[in-house]
Amino acid sequence: MEMNQYLEVFIEESKEHLQTCNVQLLELEKNPEDLSIVNEIFRSAHTLKGMAATMGYEDLANLTHQMENVLDAIRNSKIKVSSLILDVVFMAVDDLEAMVFSIAEGGDGKREVSEIVQKLAMIEKGESLGSLKAMDEAAAAVMEAETAVTYHPEYDQFEQTVIQQSKEQGFQCYEISVTLREDCLLKAARVFMVFEVLEKCGEVIKSIPAVNVLEEENFDQSFLVSIVTIESQEDIKNKILKVSEVHNVSVRLVELEKGKEQPSINHDINVPSRQEMPERQPNKMEETSALHNAKKDERKEPAPSKQAAAGNKTIRVNIERLDILMNLFEELVIDRGRLEQISNDLNHPELNETVERMSRISGDLQNIILNMRMVPVETVFNRFPRMIRQLARDLNKKIELEIVGAETELDRTVIDEIGDPLVHLLRNAIDHGIETPEIRRQNGKPEEGTVTLKAYHSGNHVFIEISDDGGGISREKVLKKAVSQGVVTEETASSLPDRQVYELILASGFSTAETISDISGRGVGLDVVKATIESLGGSITIDSELGEGSTFSIQLPLTLSIISVMLVEVEKEKYAIPLSSIIETAIIKKEDILNAHNQKVIDFRGKVVPLLFLEDVFEVAKREEDEFHSVVIVRKGDRMAGLVVDSFIGQQEVVLKSLGNYLTDVFAISGATILGDGQVALIVDCNVLIK
Template structure:
């Protein structure tokens, strides 16, 4: 079998499982007694191990197996999680992620994990397990099930899950499987049994253990406790249909039989339970309203009998196919604009009606295509809890990260670019914003600082906010550093408002850190954040109160592929200015132009703003605004800064398809791309951010 055909699927699913492991380990660190989280972690690790072994990535499978052994002790209450175990498991996850990335790059997924494996084996030693284990769950003496494979004990957690499942109307079975004694691949047959059971429910306990069965450390019989949504007869029939299965005895359990067969719960006193012999299975009427086992584990009521299951109807699509779809639709949009123009010139009713219908259909298609490219910001946000946890630990700070709006959607192009700026903002908040525990207590604050990461829609934009309840920006210190670095003069510093002082931290190379660290204060500053965000057509603002905290607000466009723009004319050439940057349009007379220190300015809303000559910026020889008695202007905005741009003529508003220019016009900073208009001509797209200094 050619495993390369499944490599892409393996990588995608491995990344999903690694993310799930990270998230659940973080949850377990805050809720160490919640064993249901351990079950989820174990399940993801076990699946990842099996996938890796199947694909032939032995190092990946081996490390996961060692981590799984530790998790198995935890879920069976033989080991209590502590700081060393959490740190070791997180290091293991980092190594697994590095291995998967190596596979993505065409490697074999090999890595030196000797130190991590050594740490895991220390944890697995009996003396470490015994010393770190909490008071074990109360175990009923001799509580067992007599079966061909020997005694099978249920711990407190497993018993409670099975009991809750029975009480909420789910089917709980004890199953004894016998494989033909001449079977050559008994582990494979056992795997097929477990696969069938997990597709139709959840396996709670097996004897021997799953690991032993995988390694063929069993005779030809094994038994399991399982929760299933299949009827008893159907389950038994499907098990017997598996090749080389000799017998499959399926026993439906009720609360009474479970109490006899399983061990006592923590509420019961330690008492001796006589070993119960399971008689031949009795066919019983199964519940028709069985729900997924995850509901049973949570103690939720099963769904009604006639309610259809809420099945996920999603598929994975290669992003290159979506890009190709967007490119094809872009061509269709260009032709649509062309047809609209021809229709207005020809003025035939039947043609006009057809074009109008095509416009409505293509608008719906445009909405669908754009939604296909929309990705929840959760795909970026989900890496931050682990990052904050590690940073806080390295700085000896206590920090909670609160994420809201993670389901807010952005275009994939924006998602791909926004991750690094957010990492820098969060690192800055951890290092410069949140105080140490001692400082917070002295300031009358809770010892644990909080960082809020929010995302929400507003109009055609998405806002992402990073807010913390830390020190806030010290204006005097910022001004002193800005003057020292030559960002502003002492005279200019005296005239700056509070908001303008806050924005100084975005100056290139600006840093108030007392010493250089790996977290922030490396001389890079936040200028890289602003540069990246402005290149995406967005902007970033700061709101801060000294002693109370700081909030960074990032505004981003929903998509960068199809945008609304104002078409303007400059001499014989046509240009497009994105509507998201336009404040308003207007006309000014020549006598309204002011001259301040040799620069042209105009008064706009009681504020003096610069007047930019677009013809000079673009070196347009066939238009001279000096000859005009009045000139059209477009007022554009970049953050809190405004500018008025002189143009020759307004053409109108239109939706345009953004096309990159590649290596062309790289020396003209005011051009961000191009588009094809309805008349077939190419119009350059103006970058307003480059016009505002």
């Protein structure tokens, strides 16, 4: 039986079952007496075991079987749930995830798991937990000894050829061993920065451990990179040492022995390119749910049946194909608008009827295309509870994670990129925001700190907020460090508002060891976070209150290029305001406008709403004031504003086009669109105006 046709389904379903195990194990820790949770984990493990055995992945099946035995003993009341037992089960799930990712990347799914299998067997037999602790201490001693061992990479025939040809052209190949500091919390971020430095020096040809292992921080403190470059050893070493939290760098020249072919090696080596570090999978596939009974008899060829046909109703589509489809549809929307304009001008009954029908059909088609690309942010959020549990245990803190708005949908391309910045911000909040239980008691706070992860839509943007009820950020300490490092001058520092002061910690080079101790650790890895978010067309802001906590707010574009807008006119200029930002439109009298704190406001349904005249915002030539004003009431979160325009044109669906590289910083404009009559209308960014 040919198994390759089922490989994609096996990988996706395995990831789903392992995610279920992670989520339910966290629930079990909170409710150790609830056997229904154990049964849920057991079912996922049992299904995974059957699928792995059917596909021929014996190591994966054997480890799952041993984990299944422990779960069976728990549900039969032979052993009681404890944190130490769950730690071992979590370690088993980590190994299973590593095997599945290995298979997804073309590997054989094999992994050395004898130690974890031995621990699970001890738990199943009811042996003392002290034995497990002794094993952990022994393993830690071995690991500590292994960290001192230097990697000795071996090169395959292709890599040897690359090195040899590069040398003939005047380049050299160096093996660069990098060791991070023991207290480095954001290892993946530092690895990313090291690779960024190296890729400016030359071409990276090998990495040990593999790039995906480095991204997931599944390594100790050291890693090795082989690079072909024209720069000197000393220059490369000095450049890497400038990366914060790098403890040591050693550079060795690679000399290949002529005529001697090196043996193949067992390391899972991945050759990173410039694009590979940010994205583990260059060809991202659109995830769709798929049902497949993996426990089929290997000896029998599956016969086609109605039942089998009914189950095969999903396919996986490469995201690049969806991009092409979206681009074609954007052009169709522009032509549709033009056709509607011509139809209105000619006023031909049959033409009008045909255009209306085409508009309805293309509207339905548009919704389908957009929904195909949308993914709930819970696909990213789901991995955080497990991470926070482990960090809280490592730091001896009590932390509760609250997730709000996990059903909020984002475009798939943004979902793929936002995971790492959120990991860094959450770790920052846990390690440096939330205080220890002792300090929280002294400050009159509950011992358990709270970190809130919230997502919501506002206009044509999605906002993700990470809030903590920890110690907050000290304005004085941030300014002191910023002045000492030359980030700002003393004269400028005194006049900066609080929000701008807090955002200084996002500056490149601000996250140093001294900063960690002086400024409650704020800034660790945040330069990398800011760069990633801005590369997505987003922005990050920080609010904090000393002693009360901090909120990091990320604003991201939906990246949906077709949006519904209200077209308005200011003088002879046309502007488009996204419908998703609009509460309602109104006509107000001139005498209804009031003044409060040097700001023109109106009373809107019992609330004071500030007015913004778009003719002033965009510096349009003013005309004589009318007795009445047309106002568009917009909102961002719980804040509102009234945009004063000359007149309303009407609702329309438009294609959002970028203003290009030369107009990246135009205030309050998120893009432009081509209207049906060929005119260009600028799209107003209401979120910026409300700020």
